Amino acid sequence: MNNKKKERVVVTGGAGFIGSHIADACLEKGYDVHIIDNLSGGKEENINPKAIFHKVDIRDEDAISPIIAGTTFVFHTAALPRVQYSIEHPEETNEVNVGGTLNVLNAARNGKVQKVIYSASSSAYGDQSVLPLREDMPADPKSPYGLQKYIGELYCKLFSDVYGLDTVSLRYFNVYGPRLNPEGAYALVIGRFLKQREEGAPLTIAGDGTQTRDFTYVADVVRANLLAAESKEAGGGDVFNIGFGKRMSINTLAGLIGGEKVHLEPRLEPHDTEADTTKAKDCFGWEPRISLEEGLKTITL
Numbered sequence: 001m002n003n004k005k006k007e008r009v010v011v012t013g014g015a016g017f018i019g020s021h022i023a024d025a026c027l028e029k030g031y032d033v034h035i036i037d038n039l040s041g042g043k044e045e046n047i048n049p050k051a052i053f054h055k056v057d058i059r060d061e062d063a064i065s066p067i068i069a070g071t072t073f074v075f076h077t078a079a080l081p082r083v084q085y086s087i088e089h090p091e092e093t094n095e096v097n098v099g100g101t102l103n104v105l106n107a108a109r110n111g112k113v114q115k116v117i118y119s120a121s122s123s124a125y126g127d128q129s130v131l132p133l134r135e136d137m138p139a140d141p142k143s144p145y146g147l148q149k150y151i152g153e154l155y156c157k158l159f160s161d162v163y164g165l166d167t168v169s170l171r172y173f174n175v176y177g178p179r180l181n182p183e184g185a186y187a188l189v190i191g192r193f194l195k196q197r198e199e200g201a202p203l204t205i206a207g208d209g210t211q212t213r214d215f216t217y218v219a220d221v222v223r224a225n226l227l228a229a230e231s232k233e234a235g236g237g238d239v240f241n242i243g244f245g246k247r248m249s250i251n252t253l254a255g256l257i258g259g260e261k262v263h264l265e266p267r268l269e270p271h272d273t274e275a276d277t278t279k280a281k282d283c284f285g286w287e288p289r290i291s292l293e294e295g296l297k298t299i300t301l
Contacts, residue, residue: 006032008071009229012058012104013078014051015042017179018119018172018218022075023051025222034067037078046179058100061107068104069111073229076104077119079149083269086145097148098155105155109165116156117229120169120239122214122273124150131247132276135171135239142270157237166235168228170221173243173275176292177218182301189250190215190296193257198301203259207266209251214243214274217290224286231284243275244288256296 009026013019014035019042026033027050035047038057047053056063058078068074079097080086086093101118108116123146124139141147156167174188182191193203224242228234254261280286 006030008032008034009073009075010034010036010068010071011075011077012036012064013042013076015039015044015046015053016077017046017181018175018221019075019077020046020048020179021177021218021222022077022225024048025226026075027051029226031072034071036064036067041080041181058103059095061103064103065107065111068107068113071111072114074104074108074113074116075119075225075229076101076116078104079119081145083123083143083145084267086143086148087268090144093144094148097145098151101152102155105159105165105167109159109163113165115166115168115229115235117225118152118156118167118169120153120171121146121149122171122173122241122243122275123270124153124171125270125273127270127272131272132245132274133241134276135241135279142268153239160235160237167237168234169237169239170224170228170242171239171275172221173214173216173241173273175216175218175221176299177295178298178300180218180299189213189253190299193254194299194301197257197259202262203254203257205250205254205261205263208263209254209261210249211269212247212249212272212274214245214247215253215292215295216242216244216275216288217295220244220288220290224280227284227286234284238283240280240283241275241277242280242286243273243277244292245275245277247272247274248292253292256293
């Protein structure tokens with residue numbers, strides 16, 4: 001790449017937690033990186049100064065189309081996340097998570113993009129009777145967010161089949177790491193626990209705490225995005241689990257972080273998640289590397 005014009009990539013949501021890490025990794029690999037973000041959830045301080053930042057909303061197709069046109073890869077991480085928020089705001093989250101994704105795919109198709117790598121969610125599975133979760137299981141989302149992210153996958157597959165736009169969907173399992181947002185009522189459980197411990201407040205656990213999650217370190221997720229983008233085998237709307245492959249109860253997590261615990265009303269969410277990552281390993285050689293115990297040590301609030 002050194003002796004020719006740099007290949008260009010776009011990261012939607014590139015000021016956010018996962019997107020900013022993907023942007024950093026792309027810059028390290030020598031790509032010319034453009035970030036699309038409206039800063040509704042992302043933070044300007046997350047943006048690498050070597051990237052070109054466009055403060056626009058993915059709901060505005062006219063604004064994002066010229067930025068996306070002609071790029072090699074689009075990493076589509078922009079979303080309005082969180083299950084509980086989507087339950088309370090189904091229309092707004094649908095506009096961003098479905099409508100915005102459709103705009104990104106349209107812009108990519110019209111702009112002759114080589115491949116779109118879509119940040120999907122394990123929320124698409126809902127509650128399944130068998131663990132670990134495999135990509136060939138039928139989707140059964142239990143929230144507007146889970147449904148919206150699954151619809152995004154279906155749109156990716158359709159754009160591959162109908163329009164010939166190469167796409168890959170990566171189903172993330174409870175991503176954590178540096179830059180995670182510990183603030184607000186919808187904060188991820190690890191961020192919330194760390195913030196509560198720092199403030200000397202009790203750790204708030206929804207329900208009885210026996211529910212389990214597959215916690216996945218952000219650097220592992222970033223590596224999966226780059227491998228999937230550059231792989232000749234991954235494409236055509238295919239879906240891959242990106243998780244650590246082990247589950248831990250929220251009670252055990254609270255014990256790891258330490259402090260007094262308080263139980264709240266349960267939330268409407270799947271009781272257990274655990275990823276089978278065989279497909280990603282077989283297709284593009286990805287395996288998780290960083291355990292929860294290791295990953296927690298890297299987070300400072």
